[in-house]
Amino acid sequence: MLAKVSDPERHLIALDLDGTVLNHSGPGAGDDPLSGAIDPGLSDAIRTLHETGHEVVIATGRSVDATLPIVEKLRIRPQWVIACNGAVTLKRDPLAHRAYRREYVEAFDPTDALLKIRTQLATARYAVELADGGILYTEVIPTGTLPAEQKQVPFEELLGVQASRVVVVSPDHRFEEFVGAVESLGLTHVSYAVGSTSWLDIAPDGVTKASALETVASKLGIDHSRVFAAGDGRNDIDMLQWAARFGDSVAMGQADPEVQAAAGRVTGTIDEGGLLTALRDRFPILL
Structure with missing residues (x-):
């Protein structure tokens, strides 16, 4: 003991x-x-x-x-x-x-952030983790770190929900291009971190x-x-x-x-x- x-x-x-x-x-x-x-x-x-x-x-x-x-x-x-x-x-x-x-x-409405990101990363894949634990996604994101309960939806259905997390993956962009595009967006009222690949995690502000x-x-x-x-x-x-x-x-x-x-x-x-x-x-x- x-x-x-x-x-x-x-x-x-x-x-x-x-x-x-x-x-x-x-x-x-x-x-x-x-x-x-x-x-x-x-x-x-x-x-x-x-x-x-x-x-x-x-x-x-x-x-x-x-x-x-x-x-x-x-x-x-x-x-x-x-x-x-x-x-x-x-x-x-x-x-x-x-x-x-x-x-x-902690949850937030990701609409503004998603619309801004889409103007710079038109071919990106998006996933929104809902406050209750489910996930909505536009295209399959190759990772095992997201919830098991997933539903594929059009981009528009990601807007206006209560999200605890937003994931953006852009395999068509080199990492340097991806970082530059994200930094140019001037995202406010959200917290975000860019991964070592072309991967962006967005959380509620603060x-x-x-x-x-x-x-x-x-x-x-x-x-x-x-x-x-x-x-x-x-x-x-x-x-x-x-x-x-x-x-x-x-x-x-x-x-x-x-x-x-x-x-x-x-x-x-x-x-x-x-x-x-x-x-x-x-x-x-x-x-």
Whole structure:
């Protein structure tokens, strides 16, 4: 039986999934984008931190449907899970063994953003994740990180809905062209992050992983000095900056320079076991 940490030692440990916990290119990753491979040593470390009383919070851009199977795979039962880049925060139902309820859902009308984007990216593919968890899409988006419940619709049916997340993918554009087109749009009243491919994630204004984690930290009564966060993508920048302000944040070694600059420190790549190294540096119990 592992000894529990005392309240003054308890940390909030916020972990991105894809590229941080999940390796999609290493041995055992397979072809399913939903799964990826988790290093056994890393999985054991995360479970040890959880079982000793630290609050491990998965903070991902994935939908709820694509997030909870990874929580199961880690064999942890965290109290809080953050999905959709902070737009959906789940809380474990104490009356059910593994059930989670949507505790906080941020939603917005994506009409203005979608119409602006379409003027610059006419051949893009669009998906809108609804506040209730379903998804409407114009053309198939090749990813396993979206909900299972999907419905193909004309572009016009994406307008005027309540969305927690908008995804725009433009395979016809080179990444540099895509970024230039997005930056020229002057999007306001939304939060957005551009991925490493021609992929755009849009959330309600002011909603990020950091904003959701701020709420969770407040609910738990955990001081900002006892926050640890790790990530590798542009959608992690706000989270890494937030955690680095008073606590500890770590960018993965394969992250883009702007992501690394947002973090307090940089660890090894996911292939090098960078997250496990960073966790061992921070938490002596893992040594």
